[in-house]
Amino acid sequence: MNWIDVGALDDIPLRGARLVKTPVGCVALFRTGENEVFAASDRCPHKGGPLSEGIVHGRAVTCPLHNWVFSLETGEAQGADEGSIPTYPLRVENGRLLLDGDAVGRRAAA
Amino acid sequence: MTQKLVVIGAGMASGRMLEHLFESDPSAYEVTLFNAEPRGNYNRLMLSPVLSGENTYAEIVTHDEDWYAANGVACRFGERVVEIDREAKLVVGEKGAVPYDKLVIATGSDPFMIPLPGHDLEGVIPYRDLEDTERMMGLSAKPDAKAVVIGGGLLGLEAAAGMAARGVDVTVVHIMGHLMERQLDEAAGYLLRRALTDKGIKVMCSANSREILGENGHVKALLLDDGTELPCDLLVMAVGIRPSVALAKSAGLAVGRGVHVDDQMVTSDTDVLALGECVEHNGAVFGLVAPLYDQAKVLAQTLLGQEAAFRPKEVATKLKVTGCDLFSAGDFAEGEGREDIVFRDPARGVYKRLVLEGERLIGAVMYGDTADGAWFHGLIKDRENVSEMRDTLIFGPAFQGGASADPMAAVAALPADAEICGCNGVCKGRIVEAVEGGATTIEDVRAVTKASGSCGTCTGLVEQVMALSLGDDFVMPTAKPVCRCTDLTHEDVRRLIKAQELKSQPAVWQELGWTTPNGCHVCRPAVNYYLLADWPLEYQDDPQSRFVNERNHANIQKDGTYSVVPRMWGGLTNPRELRAIADAADKYGVPTVKVTGGQRIDLLGVRKEDLPAMWADLNEAGLVSGHAYSKGLRTVKTCVGREHCRFGTQDSTGLGVKLEKRLWGSWTPHKVKLAVSGCPRNCAEATCKDLGIVCVDSGFEIGVGGAAGMDLKEIQPLVKVATEAEAEEWSVAFVQLYREHAKYLDRPYKWIAKVGMDWVREALSDADERAALVARFDLSQTIYQKDPWAERAEPAQARRFQPLADLTLEAAE
Numbered sequence: 015m016n017w018i019d020v021g022a023l024d025d026i027p028l029r030g031a032r033l034v035k036t037p038v039g040c041v042a043l044f045r046t047g048e049n050e051v052f053a054a055s056d057r058c059p060h061k062g063g064p065l066s067e068g069i070v071h072g073r074a075v076t077c078p079l080h081n082w083v084f085s086l087e088t089g090e091a092q093g094a095d096e097g098s099i100p101t102y103p104l105r106v107e108n109g110r111l112l113l114d115g116d117a118v119g120r121r122a123a124a
Numbered sequence: 125m126t127q128k129l130v131v132i133g134a135g136m137a138s139g140r141m142l143e144h145l146f147e148s149d150p151s152a153y154e155v156t157l158f159n160a161e162p163r164g165n166y167n168r169l170m171l172s173p174v175l176s177g178e179n180t181y182a183e184i185v186t187h188d189e190d191w192y193a194a195n196g197v198a199c200r201f202g203e204r205v206v207e208i209d210r211e212a213k214l215v216v217g218e219k220g221a222v223p224y225d226k227l228v229i230a231t232g233s234d235p236f237m238i239p240l241p242g243h244d245l246e247g248v249i250p251y252r253d254l255e256d257t258e259r260m261m262g263l264s265a266k267p268d269a270k271a272v273v274i275g276g277g278l279l280g281l282e283a284a285a286g287m288a289a290r291g292v293d294v295t296v297v298h299i300m301g302h303l304m305e306r307q308l309d310e311a312a313g314y315l316l317r318r319a320l321t322d323k324g325i326k327v328m329c330s331a332n333s334r335e336i337l338g339e340n341g342h343v344k345a346l347l348l349d350d351g352t353e354l355p356c357d358l359l360v361m362a363v364g365i366r367p368s369v370a371l372a373k374s375a376g377l378a379v380g381r382g383v384h385v386d387d388q389m390v391t392s393d394t395d396v397l398a399l400g401e402c403v404e405h406n407g408a409v410f411g412l413v414a415p416l417y418d419q420a421k422v423l424a425q426t427l428l429g430q431e432a433a434f435r436p437k438e439v440a441t442k443l444k445v446t447g448c449d450l451f452s453a454g455d456f457a458e459g460e461g462r463e464d465i466v467f468r469d470p471a472r473g474v475y476k477r478l479v480l481e482g483e484r485l486i487g488a489v490m491y492g493d494t495a496d497g498a499w500f501h502g503l504i505k506d507r508e509n510v511s512e513m514r515d516t517l518i519f520g521p522a523f524q525g526g527a528s529a530d531p532m533a534a535v536a537a538l539p540a541d542a543e544i545c546g547c548n549g550v551c552k553g554r555i556v557e558a559v560e561g562g563a564t565t566i567e568d569v570r571a572v573t574k575a576s577g578s579c580g581t582c583t584g585l586v587e588q589v590m591a592l593s594l595g596d597d598f599v600m601p602t603a604k605p606v607c608r609c610t611d612l613t614h615e616d617v618r619r620l621i622k623a624q625e626l627k628s629q630p631a632v633w634q635e636l637g638w639t640t641p642n643g644c645h646v647c648r649p650a651v652n653y654y655l656l657a658d659w660p661l662e663y664q665d666d667p668q669s670r671f672v673n674e675r676n677h678a679n680i681q682k683d684g685t686y687s688v689v690p691r692m693w694g695g696l697t698n699p700r701e702l703r704a705i706a707d708a709a710d711k712y713g714v715p716t717v718k719v720t721g722g723q724r725i726d727l728l729g730v731r732k733e734d735l736p737a738m739w740a741d742l743n744e745a746g747l748v749s750g751h752a753y754s755k756g757l758r759t760v761k762t763c764v765g766r767e768h769c770r771f772g773t774q775d776s777t778g779l780g781v782k783l784e785k786r787l788w789g790s791w792t793p794h795k796v797k798l799a800v801s802g803c804p805r806n807c808a809e810a811t812c813k814d815l816g817i818v819c820v821d822s823g824f825e826i827g828v829g830g831a832a833g834m835d836l837k838e839i840q841p842l843v844k845v846a847t848e849a850e851a852e853e854w855s856v857a858f859v860q861l862y863r864e865h866a867k868y869l870d871r872p873y874k875w876i877a878k879v880g881m882d883w884v885r886e887a888l889s890d891a892d893e894r895a896a897l898v899a900r901f902d903l904s905q906t907i908y909q910k911d912p913w914a915e916r917a918e919p920a921q922a923r924r925f926q927p928l929a930d931l932t933l934e935a936a937e
Contacts, residue, residue, distance in 0.1 A: 020929040035927050048305040076644070
């Protein structure tokens, strides 16, 4: 693990999301609770909708383009839709957001 | 041989440790006990009852002078320890040094004081010890005393409740969105807030403190970031504690967040031990009393040379905040692969939430009824497989192992005098009588008995009683619920929001028994709309409950770019605006510029990051958002009217501009489009709009409920009026009637089909009612009629449109 500080928890509104650009593409950071966050690919596998713009509910997000719903815990599409999005390790420490740099393809700073 | 033991800190942990030590071997050590507070050990957890007046200090003392004397403890109370000299094995107090063979550090924790400007003013205190408690108690002697508590955690709320019980006017300021966010989730936090508010305590959540204001060196008020000033005579900061490690650190002991100890409670020096809130064990620090007592036992055994090891256990918190029962255990927040079971009983103010991972229960939050807490805690601790009882788990142990929990069987077993509808006091027998008397639908039963006619939450039960009585003759009604989070229909939710005065989303979820923690993408935008339409002043719009277009104030396109449509009042523009639009299109590389059907210019293909800057440019030219993305007023289309057209009968353009200036910015159940045509030739196509006005020589013909989308509808005549002012009044009143009554995502024509055009005409034909509707609309506009572009072009808001971080840049280096 190579935890990278990408911002403050409070930069993400409750039940909202923010974007981080990474070597593996855009990663969306979702805040599902006061102290609960998840990181997953921003791109819906259906038609490429930006998931960070979707409505966040429970531990899931709904794609704004065609209402596919993804579990943020597993990355799996819910209901009748089939597909999944990659998820990445993200944690909160002292109000800061730490994203695993290895998982998003960024090598550790030497 | 008796050894010398020195203990620094006479708190609950070290007190319990000494009890164990003296019980096992009273002669093993000669004890010297230092305490900075001028007194011995008392039960700190009981300070709150002392504050509220339920107990006295004498009742919460755990070790009195006699106890210390009987056990031969040399008490050095009210004396600070200056230094620990580990080489000479001496503890140096203010009044002299004491040698030790073994030393126990139990310095506890320090309250964290936010370093706000003014935090050192007189009258700004933490809530930690008896002195603080006495300060708060003393406040009630002053008439009209006011206090502010910063911190909506357990300690802060106890301080607030204690002072309120003594008649002090208390306001709690909490930075997070709901109270006690570490122990409770949002719904339970909402219930707690309601209970506190009922006790007269003001609660402000999501409130940032900016500065503590003083006068002559004494606190005068707390100033919040939004400019609110809260006057106070005393300001209590209860935002958290930190292990008190200064002494251990200066003695050169290993210290992280707390003083490092191993399983035997020994620090990095074998002759120095530590316990309580000042220690760190395997990366964890401690705040609850249960693990501290475990540590006390282990430490006493270590001192006596016995084998013992501290193993932190799963801890449950059972709390009582001002008479409200709370329980939380295990982990109910973070993690993967978890599922929730939620139970709500709005009438009793009960909320329960269980968190499952696979076949195990891993967390529980309860509010109002915590009787089963211990049982759930047991299931969590023992990691029991709960898959067999999952269906009825949330009902507690009483429901396990018996007959199957078929709800119909339960209803069938109810006696005739069992109350079904609590609001109207209707029992089962009365409903059965109504059915026997010929009622076959829920409406019939409601008409005869009033059952389920008030809050509506017993509707399901009433239906079950009917189904049992009618057998196969009963057809369960097929009203469509809002979504899978609730059984209620949109109409029910709207009615109940008004009737029960529900003014926040957590209030709706709790009082109406939502089955999910915080709704879904279907119900959230609807509930958000209903709340802001019904309570414009009290409810705060939630951007996270809005569809992307309304959150970003631009229309998302299929490739993730956005379209920008500036408002052109009544379709009018001028060379200056057109130049600004052209310049913006150039500057931001807009690939497509199109004229819309609503007489506007659409700039398509704008990147999200560019939106705030582009809006700022357009704002500068006087252009504001055209709301081409909203469930709200879109456009008022006009023809040129009598100003230019040889057939024009009235100033249709002018009326269109007036209407648009009045209505813009308002949110509606679905989009609303208007048009004003200057003569019956109808060049503005007014007859297929949500509200269309056709001007004639003698006045204005207003029609409503037109559509030219998936359905094609011609407007139905509403009224003909003589003056422009009347046309405006009727139009505004109609829009407000629609805002107050329609189901979310019903265009006016669909809503009118449900309520009937006659009902609409009748409601609006009453002049008083019309005036009241207009007044309510105008009130709402005082909040919502503002340019969202200008707000979001502000730097602080604009930042939200940028990525939080860019990890590609450094990687490429």
